[in-house]
Amino acid sequence: MSRFLSIYFTNLLCDYLAIKKPELKGKVYVFTMSQKNRIMVTAASREAEKQGIAAGTVLADAKAIIPDILAFDDELDFNKKLLVRIAKWAVRYSPTVAIDLPDGIIIDSSGCSHLLGGEESYLQTIIGKLTASGYHCSGSISDTIGTSWAIARLGKKSPIIAPAQQYNALLNLPPMALRLEQPIIQRLHKLGFDKIGKFIQLPSAMLRRRFGQEFMLRLGQALGTEEETITPIIIKAPYEERLYCLEAIRTKPAIEIAIEKLLQSLCDRLAKEGLGIRSAALKGYRLDGRVTETMIGTNQPTHQVPHLAKLFELKIAQIEPALGIELFILTAIKTEPVHAIQEKLWSGKRGLADQALAQLLDRLAGKVGQQAIRRYIPQAHYWPERSLRPAVSLEEKTEVKWQKSNPRPMEILHKPAAIQVTAPIPDYPPMNFRYKEELHLVAKADGPERIEQEWWMQQGEHRDYYILEDDKGRRYWVFRSGHYNEEGSAWFLHGFFA
Structure with missing residues (x-):
């Protein structure tokens, strides 16, 4: 015998925002939309509904x-997204959960309710869990989805x-409890059928016609x-995996064997599905009840x-086994499709497509941190600090070419640093400048x-480099x-050449 639980959320969007x-x-x-x-x-x-404002x-x-x-602003299908989240949460109470647009979910509770002490x-x-989280909702359990839907929204008894x-x-429920279209409900009310009990016993042929x-x-x-x-x-x-x-594991060789077994599985x-790991986490559950975690x-x-x-x-040095680890869990947090790269037979330079380079960067990141390794690509801007941006990955490409007509320094300051300069007028290069309390005598110069x-983008002065x-x-x-002006021009240091 099937049993269904229907849950109705009276004001899902506003409850979520609250x-x-x-x-x-x-x-x-x-x-609004x-x-x-x-x-x-x-x-x-x-509070808005109390003052006469409704959907x-x-x-x-x-x-x-x-x-x-x-x-x-109300996002398109935001209701659906919220219901999907709640339905995924409700899977812990039943393996079969569906969303019921626009304001509910349906749970097949057959064979599940006894695990929590019965249907009540x-x-x-x-x-109770949903209410404690902040949602206003009601529910009902019956043999059919339709009856559960009706009682959850319009029922006043059990x-x-x-x-x-x-x-x-x-x-004793109104016709709208049958999930009917509005024209049919209006027709029923015109005929005096304000409750289901007034027409439920009429001949089927008459009702159908x-x-x-x-x-x-x-x-x-x-x-x-x-x-x-x-x-x-x-x-x-x-x-x-x-x-x-x-037996509880404590030694480095044993941890390495455990990691290899988990990675192999x-x-x-992932290989069967054409996927690869971008980030993964290894958790170790220790005998003392604590959990040690490391990520790559x-x-x-x-x-x-x-x-x-x-x-x-x-990362093994960061794992503290203490009395020993009895359970390892390896999770691929982020996965992406693996694209096979066609290698050129006669070319020895594969550039950023070289997997050996990617693996070297991965090992360096494991030692010095991912944030210490950066790759930049050009942007279509004249202002130097806007002319480049960090790349998301090694594969990211752009049609913009690097500026090669004039040399650019290897290191550019994120914000130009003010310096004191002694310079002839009007467009001669500086004879000396002071930066961080150190006086630099200029031996050679090129520009401007x-x-x-x-x-x-914005208004402002030009720059002579x-x-x-x-x-x-x-x-x-x-x-x-x-x-240049007589009161003294503003000079800045913007980069360092190798």
Whole structure:
């Protein structure tokens, strides 16, 4: 016998926002979306509903009622995304959970409720957890999805309907409890059928002729004479491997063997799906109840066990086994498709596509940290500090070419540093400059190179750049901001040549 639990969220969007922003408690706010050249309210807080603002109200009208009302943009399908999150959470109570747009979820509780002490305790536990999280919701359990849906939203008595009692449970409910279209509901009310009990015993042929097949289908689904199924959400199994140890592990060689076994199992699975690891975490559960964790990252997705094992080997020193580790869990936190690279037979230079280079960077990152390794690519800007940006990965490319007409320093300061300069006028290079309390005598100079700002980004002075070499052979990139003036121009140090 099947049993279904329907959960109805009375104001899902506003409850979610109140959870994320506790400071909104007690305030009047709405969600809005542009519809037919007008901004309409899609959801309203309880405080807004008390003052007559509900879904479908024009935002301008809502502001006329409450001038200081807060309006938040409603994302497309945001309701669906929230319901999917909640449904994934509810999988702990049943393996079969589906979303019920626009405001509910359906749980197939068949054979599950006894695990929590029966249906009453099962329902109270789930509703209690959601209520404690901040959601206002109600639920009902019955033999059919239709009856559970109706009682969860319109029922006023017991939320648990005994087996085969859905007929009696529906008698005193309005026609809208059958999930009917609005025109059919209006037609029923015109005929005086304000409760299901007034027409449920009428001949089927008469009801079908008067209200259509859809009406008969919904009535049959609620009573259980018509089949109704749900489409459960599918939670993708995590890329995770576990290794239980017969005896607690404490030594480095034993930990290395455990890591290799876990990597072999995980990489075999990823290789079959054409995926590789970009980041992975290894957890060790110790005898004293504590958990030790270490993580690795790669510049390119890979499922090569020897390379990944070397990266974890660099982290073994961070693992503190204490009395011993009895369980290892290896999880691939981030995976990406692995694209096979066609190597050129006669070319010995593979550049950034060389896997040996990517593996070297991975090992260096394991020693000095991923943040210490950077790759930059050019951007289409004149201003030097805007002309490059960090690359997301080794594979990222751009059609913009590096500026080669004039030399650029190997190191550019993020923010130019002000310096004191002695220079002839008007466009001669400096004779000396002082930077960090050190006086630099200029032996050689080249320039100027004038670089203007992009007018569409911001207004400001142009820059005249000079390459200066001091008496000790050190080379610098300095500029004067704007034209020379008698009060003294502003000079800045912007980079260092190798």
